[in-house]
Amino acid sequence: MENIYKNLDLNKSSSKKLDWLLIQHEMKKKLGSEVYESWLKKIDFIDEFNNYILISVPTRFIRDWITSRYLDQILQIVKIFKKDLIRIEFKIVENNINLDNQNNIDIPSKKNENVSFLKDSFLQYNRVDHNKRFENFVTGNSNKLAYEASLKVTENLSHYNPLYIYGGVGMGKTHLLNSIGFELKKRKKVMFVPAERFMYQFIKSIKANDMVRFKEYFRNTDILLIDDIQFMNGKEAMQEEFFHTFNALLDKGSQIIVSADRSPNKLSRIQERIKSRFSGGLVVDIQKPDLELRRNIIENKINELNKLYADKIEISKEIKDFISLEISSSIRELVGAINRLISFSRIYNKLPNLAETKIVLKDLLNINENKVTIDLIQTLVCKFFKISKNEMLSSRRSRYLVRPRQTAIYLTKILTSKSLPEIGREFSNRDHTTIIHSVKTIERLKENDKDMAENINNLKNQILYNTKENEV
Numbered sequence: 195m196e197n198i199y200k201n202l203d204l205n206k207s208s209s210k211k212l213d214w215l216l217i218q219h220e221m222k223k224k225l226g227s228e229v230y231e232s233w234l235k236k237i238d239f240i241d242e243f244n245n246y247i248l249i250s251v252p253t254r255f256i257r258d259w260i261t262s263r264y265l266d267q268i269l270q271i272v273k274i275f276k277k278d279l280i281r282i283e284f285k286i287v288e289n290n291i292n293l294d295n296q297n298n299i300d301i302p303s304k305k306n307e308n309v310s311f312l313k314d315s316f317l318q319y320n321r322v323d324h325n326k327r328f329e330n331f332v333t334g335n336s337n338k339l340a341y342e343a344s345l346k347v348t349e350n351l352s353h354y355n356p357l358y359i360y361g362g363v364g365m366g367k368t369h370l371l372n373s374i375g376f377e378l379k380k381r382k383k384v385m386f387v388p389a390e391r392f393m394y395q396f397i398k399s400i401k402a403n404d405m406v407r408f409k410e411y412f413r414n415t416d417i418l419l420i421d422d423i424q425f426m427n428g429k430e431a432m433q434e435e436f437f438h439t440f441n442a443l444l445d446k447g448s449q450i451i452v453s454a455d456r457s458p459n460k461l462s463r464i465q466e467r468i469k470s471r472f473s474g475g476l477v478v479d480i481q482k483p484d485l486e487l488r489r490n491i492i493e494n495k496i497n498e499l500n501k502l503y504a505d506k507i508e509i510s511k512e513i514k515d516f517i518s519l520e521i522s523s524s525i526r527e528l529v530g531a532i533n534r535l536i537s538f539s540r541i542y543n544k545l546p547n548l549a550e551t552k553i554v555l556k557d558l559l560n561i562n563e564n565k566v567t568i569d570l571i572q573t574l575v576c577k578f579f580k581i582s583k584n585e586m587l588s589s590r591r592s593r594y595l596v597r598p599r600q601t602a603i604y605l606t607k608i609l610t611s612k613s614l615p616e617i618g619r620e621f622s623n624r625d626h627t628t629i630i631h632s633v634k635t636i637e638r639l640k641e642n643d644k645d646m647a648e649n650i651n652n653l654k655n656q657i658l659y660n661t662k663e664n665e666v
Contacts, residue, residue: 214239220271233260245280250287257284322386326372332494334487340478344370348377354476356450360457361480364526367453371419382416389425396432413442423454427463437468483525488518495532507539513551520559527558549651552658566609568620574656575602587622603629604636
């Protein structure tokens, strides 16, 4: 980066300086005392110039942490006090001496890497997720080629250029792009940006008449990673700029890695010459995970979560097998299912049984509410207790009828989104207070009667998975 102090004119500093104490107070108020005391208190104000301020922090780590998490908000707070300020520059001052009253500022040389230039229109969108690395990417037959190609790129730049990875939602494309970025940023200048962010920045630069800076920003990198390229569809002017950026990076030997939800030739409303460039590199796909891979992902995720806690949670083989069989279309949903079950176990201090697992993962298992009707609940409860539906819906208060009726009402309440009056109408126009009493009665019985709790779980299972072999 060119020396940002090259044309610095100290005489043009504003005579009316910002009151940094007021800004600190506002940061503490808006971002919270904990964040302020841990990070923002370490910021010292140096000076204010035409349209930016210079501040200092003691280490690069603190600078990077602040810029990646809080800089957008800090700039907005600064603008409250002076709206003409549009950027913030950092300087590393290891001894953290407050330079507020310092008259002379040392002009750093071009090689000084402790100064970071940040403008409000380019606020650190280049963020690599350190939790997504090659080490925790689980491979199988469906994704091995994409994994090996991604790994090869980190070893030999421009060997596959561009590398185009495509696959369905939640298959691990973003994980691989993060892994590449994490590995290469140790020695190369890496830019990782979603296609929608590229589009947003392009539009913003046009409105601000600042396309020169946009071009410099996106073409001055060794590695360009763009996620979800399909979102560029139909944006002709932006595709034109992307095409030229793409060519400029290839000409200078930069590596380009792109992800999408479909192959290049199936991208809709994308210029043919761009699709041709994509097809000219290495195109690899990630297919749906097979059963073995799904099982390995489940084991890996459970082990990963258990490392975070002293008390280990062991999910039964029955439930692991059930999840790996039922959730087959998305790795992200598979991981989400494990997260839910682990959370359930820690919240309720118990391992979920199969029926509870089906409830917790209801939406992931494609058990939608339309399949769970009040009529279905009533029918299966009557079969279970060996009574007729007419008996259950009657006004009779015999014990052998009251308990099945209360059970059906309880299951209707927890398995559907029907209101209390709606449920009452379906049970022979019973009052909503009767519905509340029935629900509370079954909840109390479940806590004290193991047989009752087991019966309720069996009925849940039959209702959610209404198959012939489950019917009683």
